[in-house]
Amino acid sequence: MIVRNLQEVDLIYALFLGRMPENNFVREDNIGRPVTDLAKAAIASEEFEHSVVERFLQYELLPHRALSVRLLPDLLRLIAEAQLTPPSEGLSVGEWQGVLGRVLSATPCRPMVEARYGATGRQLIDRLCAPRTSRRLPAQSSDGDCQPQSPEVAKPEIVSGIEIVANTICRGWLVDRNMPNRLLHVQVKLNGSTVRIVAADEFRPDVQALYGGEGRAGFTIRLDLLPDARFLSRATIAIVALGHDRVVLPEYLVELNPIPEVDIEAEFREELLRVRNCIEMLQSASQSDSANRRAMPLYRAVHHLRARIADPNAIPIRQELSQLLESLNRLEQQLPSLRHRQSWALTFYGVVRSLLPFVLPPPPVTSAASFSLVIVADEGAPGAAGKTLASVLGQTHAPDEVFLVLPADMRPESGAPKDSPKDLVEIVRLPPDQPAASVVNSLAARMRGSHLIILDAGTTLAPEALAWLEAAIERTTAPIIYTDAEVLADGEGGKGRVLPRFLPALDYDLLLQRNYIGDAICIERRAYGELDGLSLDPLLDTRHDLLLRALDRFGRGSFIHLPLLLVHGAPGLSARDPHTARDRTLRTVQLHLDRIGSRARAVAHEDAIGRPVSDAVKILWPDDPTTRISVIIPTRDSVDMVFALISSLRRRAANWGLVEIIVVVNGHLDPRSRFGLSEIEKQFDRVQIVYRQVPFNWAEINNTAVRDVSSGELLVFLNDDMICLTDAWDTRLRGQLARAEIGVVGGRLLYPNGTLQHAGIAFSQDGTTAHEAMGDAPDDGFYLDRTLLTHETGAVTGAFLACRRAEFESLGGFDAQRYVVTSSDADFCVRVRASGKVVIYDPSLSWIHYESVSRGRDSDDYKKQWRAEAEHERWHAAFSQIDRLDLNVNPHLARSVRPFSTFHRPDRDAIDLWLRAQVNRREQWQQATGHPPRAAALLTIE
Numbered sequence: 001m002i003v004r005n006l007q008e009v010d011l012i013y014a015l016f017l018g019r020m021p022e023n024n025f026v027r028e029d030n031i032g033r034p035v036t037d038l039a040k041a042a043i044a045s046e047e048f049e050h051s052v053v054e055r056f057l058q059y060e061l062l063p064h065r066a067l068s069v070r071l072l073p074d075l076l077r078l079i080a081e082a083q084l085t086p087p088s089e090g091l092s093v094g095e096w097q098g099v100l101g102r103v104l105s106a107t108p109c110r111p112m113v114e115a116r117y118g119a120t121g122r123q124l125i126d127r128l129c130a131p132r133t134s135r136r137l138p139a140q141s142s143d144g145d146c147q148p149q150s151p152e153v154a155k156p157e158i159v160s161g162i163e164i165v166a167n168t169i170c171r172g173w174l175v176d177r178n179m180p181n182r183l184l185h186v187q188v189k190l191n192g193s194t195v196r197i198v199a200a201d202e203f204r205p206d207v208q209a210l211y212g213g214e215g216r217a218g219f220t221i222r223l224d225l226l227p228d229a230r231f232l233s234r235a236t237i238a239i240v241a242l243g244h245d246r247v248v249l250p251e252y253l254v255e256l257n258p259i260p261e262v263d264i265e266a267e268f269r270e271e272l273l274r275v276r277n278c279i280e281m282l283q284s285a286s287q288s289d290s291a292n293r294r295a296m297p298l299y300r301a302v303h304h305l306r307a308r309i310a311d312p313n314a315i316p317i318r319q320e321l322s323q324l325l326e327s328l329n330r331l332e333q334q335l336p337s338l339r340h341r342q343s344w345a346l347t348f349y350g351v352v353r354s355l356l357p358f359v360l361p362p363p364p365v366t367s368a369a370s371f372s373l374v375i376v377a378d379e380g381a382p383g384a385a386g387k388t389l390a391s392v393l394g395q396t397h398a399p400d401e402v403f404l405v406l407p408a409d410m411r412p413e414s415g416a417p418k419d420s421p422k423d424l425v426e427i428v429r430l431p432p433d434q435p436a437a438s439v440v441n442s443l444a445a446r447m448r449g450s451h452l453i454i455l456d457a458g459t460t461l462a463p464e465a466l467a468w469l470e471a472a473i474e475r476t477t478a479p480i481i482y483t484d485a486e487v488l489a490d491g492e493g494g495k496g497r498v499l500p501r502f503l504p505a506l507d508y509d510l511l512l513q514r515n516y517i518g519d520a521i522c523i524e525r526r527a528y529g530e531l532d533g534l535s536l537d538p539l540l541d542t543r544h545d546l547l548l549r550a551l552d553r554f555g556r557g558s559f560i561h562l563p564l565l566l567v568h569g570a571p572g573l574s575a576r577d578p579h580t581a582r583d584r585t586l587r588t589v590q591l592h593l594d595r596i597g598s599r600a601r602a603v604a605h606e607d608a609i610g611r612p613v614s615d616a617v618k619i620l621w622p623d624d625p626t627t628r629i630s631v632i633i634p635t636r637d638s639v640d641m642v643f644a645l646i647s648s649l650r651r652r653a654a655n656w657g658l659v660e661i662i663v664v665v666n667g668h669l670d671p672r673s674r675f676g677l678s679e680i681e682k683q684f685d686r687v688q689i690v691y692r693q694v695p696f697n698w699a700e701i702n703n704t705a706v707r708d709v710s711s712g713e714l715l716v717f718l719n720d721d722m723i724c725l726t727d728a729w730d731t732r733l734r735g736q737l738a739r740a741e742i743g744v745v746g747g748r749l750l751y752p753n754g755t756l757q758h759a760g761i762a763f764s765q766d767g768t769t770a771h772e773a774m775g776d777a778p779d780d781g782f783y784l785d786r787t788l789l790t791h792e793t794g795a796v797t798g799a800f801l802a803c804r805r806a807e808f809e810s811l812g813g814f815d816a817q818r819y820v821v822t823s824s825d826a827d828f829c830v831r832v833r834a835s836g837k838v839v840i841y842d843p844s845l846s847w848i849h850y851e852s853v854s855r856g857r858d859s860d861d862y863k864k865q866w867r868a869e870a871e872h873e874r875w876h877a878a879f880s881q882i883d884r885l886d887l888n889v890n891p892h893l894a895r896s897v898r899p900f901s902t903f904h905r906p907d908r909d910a911i912d913l914w915l916r917a918q919v920n921r922r923e924q925w926q927q928a929t930g931h932p933p934r935a936a937a938l939l940t941i942e
Contacts, residue, residue, distance in 0.1 A: 003032065003033050003035055003038060004031070007074070008078055009021055010027070012038050012078075013042070014067055014071055015075060015079075015099070016048060016052075017042055017051065018052070018096070023752075036082070036108050039084070039108075043109065043113055053117060053120060053121070053124050056124060057127065059250075060127075062096060072096070076099070079099075084103050086107075095159040097128055101125065102129070104124070105129055110125065156182075157176060158176055158177075158244050159174075159175055159211070160241065162239075162248065165249070165254060169220065169221070170220070170221040170237065170239070170249070170254075171218070171219070171220045171221075172249065173202075173207045173217045174200040174217055174246075174248060175217040177211055180211045180213025180217075181213045183199060184199075184217070184241060184242070185200065186239050186241060186248055188237070188238075189239070189240070190226050190229060190235055190237060191232075192236070195226050195227045196221070196227070199219065200216075200218060201219070221239075223237060224256055235253075235256060236251045236254075237251070237252050343896070344902060346783075346902065349498065349499065349903065353500075356905060358564075358565050358905050359462045359464050359468070359564055360905075360907070361464065362396075362467040362468045366474065369451055369469070370450045370451070371397075371449045371452075371469070371522075372399070372401050372403070372448065372449030372451070372452050372525065373401070373453045374405060374452070375389055375455050375456075376436045376440070376455070376456055377404065377405060377406045377407065377410060378456070378457045378458070385404060385457040385458075387458065387460055388457055388459055389402065389425070390460075391462075392455070392461060393425075394463055395463060395465065395467070396464055396466070397464075397466040398466075399449070401448055402426070403443050405428050405430055405436055407429075408432055435536055435538070437533070437536055441532070441533035441534060444525060451524055452522075452524075453521070454520070455520055458569055459568070460568045460569050461566060462565065462566045462568065468564055468566060469483075469562065472560060472562045473522075475912075475915050476560045476915055476918065478559065479523060479554060480521060480547075480558055481559075481560050481561075482518065482520075482521045482522070482559070482562070483520075483562045483564055483566040484503055484562075484563060484564060484892070485503075485567035485568070486499065486501070486565055486567070486568045487499050487569070488569060500892070502563070502893050502903065503517065503561060504561070504791075505560075505561045506556055506559040506561065507792045508551070509790045509792065509840055510789060510791045513613075513616045513789050513790065514585060514613070514789070515541060515543065518543075519543040527550065527558075530553065531549050531550060531553060539587050540584055540587055544588050544589075548588065548589070548591075549592075552595055552596060555925070556922075557921075557925055562915070563891045563906065563911055564911065581615040582615050585602075585616070585617050586603075586604065593619075599622040600735075601619070601620045602618070602619055603618050604618070606618060607779075609750075609778050609779075610788045610843060611781070611788065621738065623734030623735040625734075627713050627714055627734050627737075628714070629713075629714045630706070630711060630805075631649065631659060631661045631718055632702055632710065632715065632717050632718070633662065633718050634666060634705075634719075634720065636665070636667050636696075637665070639676035639677055641850070642663055642680060643680055644723060645721075646663075646680065649729075652725075652726060652729055653730045654728040654729075654731045656685075656686065657686070658712075659730055660686050660687075660688070660711065661687040662710055663689050664690045664702075664704075664705050665677060665689060665690065665691050666693070666696055677689050690705065697820050698820065699819055699820070706809075706813060714733065714737055714804060714805065715802065715803055716733070716801075716802045719798070721849060722848065725750075726845050733745060733802055736840065737802065737803070741838055742838060743804075743829075743833070743835065743838060744801060744802065744829055744832050744837070745839075746760060746793065746797065746802075746839070746841050746845075747841070747843070748841070748843040748846045749797065749800065749847050750778065750847065750849065751849065751851070752848060754777070755775050755778070756774060756787060757849050758771045758797050758849070759771070759772040760786075760795075760841035760888075761793060761826060762888065762889050762900070763794040764896065764899070765891075765895050769795065770898065771899075772793070773786070774898075782900060783900035787843060788843060789843070790843065791841055792840055792887075793839055793840065793841045793886075794829065794886035794889070795826040796829060797825055798825030800847055801828075803832070807835075811831050813828075814827070814828055830883060830884065833921075834883055836925050885914070885917045887921065891910045892905070
């Protein structure tokens with residue numbers, strides 16, 4: 001019998017591999033093949049060996065657990081038609097293990113299994129056919145088939161299924177096929193310990209239709225209501241049939257919703273109070289006061305216990321109780337304020353900010369900095385300058401001087417404290433037809449402070465702002481410091497809502513596209529003078545222009561980010577007129593590019609896959625049209641995917657003659673796959689097929705291809721399950737890698753359904769890595785439009801990773817000794833960043849990624865999961881905390897399991913580590929370029 005349609009391909013894949021085919025290419029390619037031929041290929045595959053044979057013999061787990069039993073009736077009809085089991089077997093709807101065992105135990109599949117796996121294959125068949133309630137292997141008939149159970153004794157035959165494990169709900173069913181009316185129970189284990197017994201007594205009409213009986217077989221478990229679950233953010237859940245050797249749900253990692261740490265802290269304190277009261281009662285009971293009637297029973301109990309151990313003296317009791325009370329006092333004092341460790345969803349920021357102060361007291365400093373502040377009033381916002389002035393005068397570190405710049409016909413703002421020093425605030429009138437920038441520049445020449453801060457009316461500072469800036473200046477000696485900010489955005493019903501802007505450390509690419517830093521910065525006064533102050537050109541964004549000129553003059557190391565919400569009410573990006581902002585940004589950025597001698601062009605931002613960002617620009621970097629690109633594609637036997645990938649690369653390349661494709665085939669190939677690959681090599685010029693038969697090692701495969709086969713100056717590492725979506729991808733890539741500061745380039749990867757799979761890899765506080773915006777729509781933009789703009793990132797996935805050959809070879813390539821499959825891409829990116837280069841994500845390089853079509857997903861196999869975890873642990877141990885720190889993930893966001901989704905208040909150690917990491921990066925940039933950044937000198941009051 002031959003395979004006649006797509007459904008039959010699905011059923012055969014489901015039977016032997018426990019999954020559906022990867023895509024329609026595979027389905028259509030198998031139509032017309034004999035069923036036995038497809039079965040033989042599946043049994044001989046590495047996937048069957050690892051996912052079925054090894055996994056079942058070691059853990060009694062099959063990959064079929066994700067499949068529905070509703071497929072079984074159609075599968076049984078196909079098995080009968082294809083004569084995969086003798087007609088006398090009398091197969092009936094049961095469970096996947098039983099069906100697979102009967103098929104493998106009969107001709108023609110049993111000889112295939114024995115020929116491929118020998119004694120291991122026979123053991124697999126015996127274990128699959130063995131009754132689940134007995135460890136004894138069944139007897140074999142003369143033709144090798146499993147003997148059916150004796151009909152005289154109806155032993156339990158438990159079958160089960162799980163429909164959902166999500167959103168703290170686990171729902172499934174459990175039934176005894178031989179006694180469907182029997183009430184069964186499941187044993188629920190949380191992190192390996194039994195926490196609850198649940199009856200499977202919910203009515204399930206679908207189970208009743210399959211197995212008969214009353215249908216009372218379902219169960220629903222609220223995971224968040226299990227004991228201790230409310231204290232856990234994640235846990236493993238496992239479910240087994242009580243009294244039977246039947247695993248209903250193998251260990252499964254679930255995300256829970258723990259109760260707020262505020263409540264946990266309250267419970268701790270309540271329990272401490274109860275213990276304290278008990279001890280005080282015991283203490284009073286140990287005193288022989290007959291008037292204390294309430295304490296007498298406790299007194300008698302204490303003496304009774306002491307008498308039992310021949311020690312009637314009560315003095316030691318009082319001493320021990322006093323020591324215990326002292327210990328309780330110390331414990332209560334040391335009990336952390338757990339609400340400070342709580343994380344919240346970003347959408348709740350407006351609620352949380354009123355409950356918890358987000359600015360810690362600043363650390364002490366030994367060298368003083370002084371501050372001159374300029375407040376620029378706005379006629380259209382009466383009273384705004386007064387609010388700004390009040391926040392400046394309310395600083396814990398007093399400013400050295402304050403200048404209030406008012407239009408000529410605007411009356412002086414009131415609102416300054418009456419007892420403020422008269423010589424502290426100076427009102428400066430703005431002459432008609434003269435920009436405020438000219439007045440600020442003239443004032444800078446006679447200021448006394450070592451540092452200058454320019455504030456627009458309405459912008460306020462946190463009381464600790466200047467004190468924290470002084471601490472950051474002392475620790476980093478940076479001439480320019482910027483902080484996080486709160487902005488006011490439009491909310492529902494016309495009400496404004498406060499949003500936090502938790503910024504990254506300096507990101508040059510992001511700053512080119514838009515002024516993400518904002519207008520309120522602290523700049524060294526001498527540096528401001530060397531830059532000749534603010535530009536007077538009305539067609540430029542003056543603050544953005546100042547930042548870019550500072551970059552030109554002093555280098556990237558002159559910028560330091562202080563991760564604290566010190567600026568409030570600053571105009572956000574959304575508050576500006578987008579068209580005006582974009583036009584000014586275009587002129588400002590183009591002027592900067594011309595000033596540094598770059599041939600790059602700034603154009604209005606556009607994104608055909610995502611959406612345009614109205615106030616941002618896009619940079620078109622010039623490329624070297626003579627640079628050759630070597631594309632390295634490891635594969636196993638995915639001929640159809642390799643063909644589709646190379647077709648998309650050639651179709652969308654601007655200069656195919658400068659691209660070479662190297663396909664590295666690793667492992668044993670059947671004649672059909674080898675023929676397909678040879679046809680690819682014939683059909684496409686610039687394609688070379690390399691064959692290897694060694695254990696799979698992603699890092700070693702790519703290293704060998706670079707060393708022995710490739711010849712290009714640029715290297716591109718691609719998975720075989722990718723499709724290119726970017727026209728002139730090679731031009732864009734050459735332009736990015738022509739920049740000396742760029743070490744690695746990654747791109748935007750989409751799932752086949754169009755959602756994001758990768759927009760850069762973010763590192764959390766504990767070193768855990770996660771893809772940004774996974775599962776989001778590409779036009780969502782994620783946090784501050786990150787996915788729509790080119791930006792620096794902690795790492796990029798090896799599914800698409802590009803770099804210069806010189807950079808790759810200088811770092812020794814990928815680490816093939818530590819990492820076999822995973823983590824080598826993240827390891828390489830961290831080493832690139834440590835060498836003084838940057839790793840960027842560029843959404844203009846977009847791809848479809850089918851994700852692990854060739855080798856399978858790590859999450860589908862326990863051994864792969866363990867290997868991936870072990871490799872991640874090796875990666876984690878290979879680098880110091882400061883090297884692992886991702887300066888693109890603000891400390892407020894660094895605990896998010898899903899990047900940029902939750903926030904918390906960082907402690908002082910986290911802030912200090914963030915500052916030290918930026919200083920460390922400045923030193924790495926200095927070593928990479930050989931040109932140290934300008935050292936910022938702390939100025940004393942003249």
